[in-house]
Amino acid sequence: MWNTFILDPMINALLFLYQLLGHNFALAIIMFTVLIRLLTFPLTYQQQKSTQKQQKLMQSKEWQEVQKKYAKDREKLASEQMRMYKEAGANPLGGCLPTLVQLPILIGLYQAIMRTLGASPLQLIDLTRHIYEFFPNATSLIPIDNHFLWMNLAQPERLFLPFLPTFGIPVLAILVLITTWFSQKLITPPTADPQSSQMTRMMNLYMPVLLGYFALTFSSGLSVYFVVSNLLAIAQYALMGKVDVRRALGLKPAVKAVK
Amino acid sequence: MLRIAHLTHAFEHPFPRTGKKRAGLVLAGLALAVFLGACSGALPSNSWPGLSASATTAYMADGQYVFAIDVQNGTLRWRYPDKAVAGTTFYSNPALTSDGRLALTSSDKSVHLVDATSGTVVWRMPLGRDPFVAPALALGESLYAPAGNGALYALNAADGATRWTFSATHAIWSAPVPLGELLYVASLDHNLYAVRAADGQLVWSRDLGAALAGGPAVANDLVLIGTFDGRVVALDAAHGREVWTTQAKGWVWGAPVVVGESAIFGDLSGGLQAVELSSGRTLWQVRLDSPVRATPFAEAGLIYIGTEAGTAYALDAADGTIRWQQSVGGKLYGDPLLAGGKLLFTVLESESPLVALDPQNGAKLWGFIPPK
Secondary structure (H helix, E strand, O other): OHHHHHHHHHHHHHHHHHHHOOOOHHHHHHHHHHHHHHHOHHHHHHHHHHHHHHHHHHHOHHHHHHHHHOOOOHHHHHHHHHHHHHHHOOOOOOOOHHHHHHHHHHHHHHHHHHHHHOOOHHHHHHHHHHOOOOOOOHHHHOOOOOEEOOEEOOOOOOEEEOOEEEEEEOHHHHHHHHHHHHHHHHHOOOOOOHHHHHHHHHHHHHHHHHHHHHHHHOOHHHHHHHHHHHHHHHHHHHHOOOOOHHHHOOOOOOOOOOO | OOOHHHHHHHHHOOOOHHHHHHHHHHHHHHHHHHHHHHHHHHOOOOOOOEEEEOOOEEEEEEEOEEEEEEOOOOOEEEEEOOOOOOOOOEOOOOEEOOOOEEEEEOOOOEEEEEEOOOOOEEEEEEOOOOOOOOOOEEEOOEEEEEOOOOEEEEEEOOOOOEEEEEEOOOOOOOOOEEEOOEEEEEOOOOEEEEEEOOOOOEEEEEEOOOOOOOOOEEEOOEEEEEOOOOEEEEEEOOOOOEEEEEEOOOOOOOOOEEEOOEEEEEOOOOEEEEEEOOOOOEEEEEEOOOOOOOOOEEEOOEEEEEOOOOEEEEEEOOOOOEEEEEEOOOEOOOOOEEEOOEEEEEOEOOOOOEEEEOOOOOOEEEEEOOOO
């Protein structure tokens, strides 16, 4: 089921793009990420709208008063919050469900990239099971040329400079870390609730570190995906006019916390 | 994944404050688990155990260790290294040198030379920036180590110094095969190269139009090689001219084995076939229970081969009649060997990565379980 509907189409699409784009697998990953972003745009758009409604609601005076009023009665606070969500027409799960729908697509994409690269004997054996029989000249495409600029897309990336031959600089891991942090900061709405605010701060710290670690450890093909995906997310929000760069960079105060 | 902050944020308010943190943590944990699961396939150096043997000892490369195992009873003699080293794995067939040493290629981008009796390291030579997949070839006083970056390194066996380097344009996943003064090198770049063993000079190369993951076989002045698009091609060993081509139903990864006037090979569709060495004409073919990755082993008129479904077979080399078959379990991707009267199979995804069978009837004699 997973292979038939997610993995196999993605692997064959990546191979098709690779063939189309002059046997450049990095370009195939970039193009594929763009296509996936376009396909999931209605979902991310809906997600952002839902988040904005929640954000607006949480910045309202009424919301902050309720936080203060029922600070010691958690059950009452929860029921009041639910009432306010209902009245504002905001679905607290509205931002979550589209994300859950996107997850299989994202996981499939990671797996497809790894399998298509066929960097080890077992991966290459596995790849043979996923290529459509009707794919023209598929065998001539294998193995995928895994070189792009200074990188081997099947290996963790390091840049060795002539004056620093023994120390490889993890350029992509640094880019992943920066773009993830920046996109998180741009996209995450400010919140008045101290506990939510703390959670957001933690996520804004952990996610870039986690993805940066993956970029440091796993194949650089994945890192290319992370960077492109982050840049597209930033661009998408910028095009929608929702990016607040000053706030992201800490040049503008966040929403005042409820005491 | 970049929406986890939203996800937790969206969930947090409907919960009472006591459950809020817990809900967020559960969601973050779930997302992380999904993410890690998705990335698990990314680990490099992912292969099946490698195997070689003397008359008394089997040498198995499996993950972080190489094990020396008594072929008579399956007991451990030594393992190398004593303690696992992070980032160092061994999967290729260890190469036995004529002076009783083992050349090991590793994911740590190095060649290790180890004393075959004691397992102590003689030298370790870092080479290039890509992990090794292919085994080395030990020939006289030289070692020939093909690398993941397409380089073939010729080393002095005594000290590991590089004598020369030959470069293919993509990875080499099989050991070179010698014939006379030449080495035949198969590369994933679709080419079969004939290289002079003395100085690494290219004598000829032939683009076969598909990846060559397995090694070639040489016999009767022919070089035989299987391709990713399911062909076995015979080339004139001296000049690389194509003599004949035969088609299989799946990718031919293992090298053909030559028995008398026939060449026998398996393919990933589960076929095993014998062709006439002089013409490529099919002599017989049989269907086994699942894909065949390995190079068959021939001895005394019999062919031994394992399949992906974990079945070991003995077939009559003359007509393909199955003499016996034995379910071993796991996946039998590795090349079988006969040593000390025992038929040895490495097993992927099994508690016992090495098993010994009776070559007469396939009865299991012992299974080696690596110590923790």
